[in-house]
Amino acid sequence: MILQQALRRELAYTAGAVFLVMLTFMLTSLVIRILGMAASGKASPNDVLMLIGLATIGYLSILLSATLFISTLIVLTRWYKDSEMVVWFSAGISLRDLVKPVLQFAAPFIVLALLLGMFAWPWANQQSALFRDRFEQRGVMSMIAAGRFIEPAKANYVLFIEGMDPDMKYARNVFVANAEADKIGVALAHQGKFETMPNGDRLVVMENGRRYSGTPGQVDYRIVEFERYAVKVDNKPPESEAKLPPKSRDTIELIRNPTRENLGELIWRISLPILAFNFVMIAIPLAYVNPRLGRYTPLVFAVLIYLTYSNLINLTQSWVRNGSVPFWLAWWPIHLTVFLGALVLFRYRQNRSLGGWRAVFGLKRGSAATSGSRA
Numbered sequence: 001m002i003l004q005q006a007l008r009r010e011l012a013y014t015a016g017a018v019f020l021v022m023l024t025f026m027l028t029s030l031v032i033r034i035l036g037m038a039a040s041g042k043a044s045p046n047d048v049l050m051l052i053g054l055a056t057i058g059y060l061s062i063l064l065s066a067t068l069f070i071s072t073l074i075v076l077t078r079w080y081k082d083s084e085m086v087v088w089f090s091a092g093i094s095l096r097d098l099v100k101p102v103l104q105f106a107a108p109f110i111v112l113a114l115l116l117g118m119f120a121w122p123w124a125n126q127q128s129a130l131f132r133d134r135f136e137q138r139g140v141m142s143m144i145a146a147g148r149f150i151e152p153a154k155a156n157y158v159l160f161i162e163g164m165d166p167d168m169k170y171a172r173n174v175f176v177a178n179a180e181a182d183k184i185g186v187a188l189a190h191q192g193k194f195e196t197m198p199n200g201d202r203l204v205v206m207e208n209g210r211r212y213s214g215t216p217g218q219v220d221y222r223i224v225e226f227e228r229y230a231v232k233v234d235n236k237p238p239e240s241e242a243k244l245p246p247k248s249r250d251t252i253e254l255i256r257n258p259t260r261e262n263l264g265e266l267i268w269r270i271s272l273p274i275l276a277f278n279f280v281m282i283a284i285p286l287a288y289v290n291p292r293l294g295r296y297t298p299l300v301f302a303v304l305i306y307l308t309y310s311n312l313i314n315l316t317q318s319w320v321r322n323g324s325v326p327f328w329l330a331w332w333p334i335h336l337t338v339f340l341g342a343l344v345l346f347r348y349r350q351n352r353s354l355g356g357w358r359a360v361f362g363l364k365r366g367s368a369a370t371s372g373s374r375a
Contacts, residue, residue, distance in 0.1 A: 003093055004101040007075070011105045015071035022063055022070075023056075030055050044135040051128055058124035061116035061272045068109045069279035069302060072102060076287030077298050095350050098284055106280045110273045117272035118251045126248040156180070157231065159204065161192075168194050174206050176231050185213040187229050195230075203230045264321035267331045271313050274335045278309070281342035285349040309338060 034051050037043040043051060076098070079085040150159040162173035174192040178185050189209025196202055206229040214221035246254065246265035254262040254269075282305060286298050312334050319325040 003088060003097065004104075007098065007101045008105050010075050011071055011102070014075050015067055015105075018071045018074070019063070019067045022067060026059060026063060027052065027056065042135075043132060047131045047135065051131060054124040054128045054131075057116075058121050058128075061113045061121060064109050064113050064116070065272065065276040065279055066306065068106050068276055069283055069306065070299070072106075072280055072283035073287050073298050073302055076284065077289050080287060080289040095285065095346065099281075102280055102284060106276065110276045113276045114273040117269045121269065122248055122250055126244060129244060129248050159231065159233070161204075170194075171204065174204065174209075176204075176206070176229075183213055183215050185211060187211040187226075187231075189229065202233050204233055205230045258327070260321050260323055263327040264317040267317050267320055267327070268313065270331055271335070275309065275313070278335060278338045278342060279306075281339060282345065285342065285345040288349055309334075 030052050034043065034048055034055070037051075038045045038048050076085070079088075146161060146163045148160070151157075157176055157178035160175040161171045164171040171192045171194070172190060174187075174189045176187045187206060187209060188211075189206035191208070192204055192206040194202065195205050206226075208227060209225070209229060211224045211226060211229060212221055213224070246261045249262065249265070251266070251269060254266045283302070286301060286305075289298065316325070316330045316334060320327055320330050
C-alpha cells in the first residue's frame with residue numbers, strides 16, 4: 001500500500017537522522033563525564049575509550065526508545081502541517097490505519113530495546129565496574145617501580161624498592177618509612193617479596209631486615225631485627241559477582257535471587273520494551289497539529305510525557321527496593337495507565353468534531369440535544 005510504503009520510508013530517514021543527533025549529544029556528555037573521572041583519578045586514562053563505548057552500549061536501549069518516539073512525532077506532525085494527512089483522510093484512511101505501518105517499523109526497535117535491556121545493559125555496566133575496580137585495585141602496585149620512592153595519597157608511609165623481577169614476586173633492597181603520632185619508623189631489608197592474602201590484601205614482605213623507630217631529636221631510638229616485616233599496600237577485597245550492584249548483574253541472576261534490590265532493577269529492564277511500545281501508541285494521536293499553534297507543540301508535550309513516564313518508573317523502582325510495594329503489583333499499573341491514555345487520545349482524535357469528552361465517550365450532539373428536549 002502506498003501509505004505504508006511512504007510512511008515507513010520517511011520514518012526510516014527521520015529515525016536515522018534523529019538517532020545520529022541524539023547519539024552525538026550522548027557521546028559528548030559521556031566524553032565530558034568520563035574525561036572528568038580520568039582527570040580526578042577515578043578511572044585510568046588508558047580505559048577512557050573503552051568506558052565511553054561501554055556506556056554507549058548501556059544507554060542504547062533508552063536511545064532507541066527516544067528515537068522511535070521523536071521520529072514518529074516529527075513525521076506525522078509534518079504530514080499534518082503540510083496537509084498531507086488531510087489528503088490521506090480524504091482518501092478514506094483513518095487514524096487507526098496508521099497503527100499497523102508504524103508498529104511494523106517500530107517492531108525492530110522494540111525487540112532491540114528488549115535484548116539490550118536484558119543483556120547489553122547489565123554486561124556493559126559489569127564491564128565498566130570491572131574496569132574501575134581494576135584501576136582502583138592496582139593502586140600502589142601500579143605505582144611501584146624499581147628505584148622510585150612511592151608515597152600513596154591515603155597512606156602514611158614511603159616505600160622504595162631498588163630492584164624487582166618482571167613478575168613482581170621478589171624485590172631487593174626494600175626501604176619503608178612510616179610515621180605514627182610523633183614517632184618515625186624506618187625498616188630496611190636486602191630482600192623481600194609480594195604476597196596476596198586470602199581476603200585480597202596485597203603485601204610487600206621484607207625478610208631478615210632491621211627496623212629503627214623513635215622520636216626525631218631524641219636519642220631513645222629502638223632497633224629491632226626481624227625475619228618478616230609486612231607492609232600492606234592494598235586492602236581491596238577480591239572481585240566477586242555477589243558484590244556487583246544490581247544493574248551489573250545478569251537478568252537470570254536477578255530472577256533466581258529475587259531480593260528487593262534485584263526486583264527493582266528487573267522492573268527497569270522489563271519496562272524498556274513496554275516503554276518503546278507505549279511511546280509509539282502515544283505519538284500517533286499526539287502528532288496532531290493545530291494550524292494556529294506552533295509546529296513543534298507536540299514535541300513539548302512529548303518531552304513532558306517522556307520525563308513523567310520515566311520518572312514514574314524510577315519511583316516504582318524505589319518503592320520496590322524499599323519494600324513499600326510488591327513486585328507483582330508495581331511493574332504493570334503505570335504501563336497499563338499510559339496505554340489506556342493512548343487509547344483515549346486515539347478516541348479523541350478520531351472524533352474531534354464532537355469536541356470535548358463527548359469524543360471519548362462516543363456521545364453525539366444530536367442525541368444529547370434530543371435527551372435535553374425530552375427532559
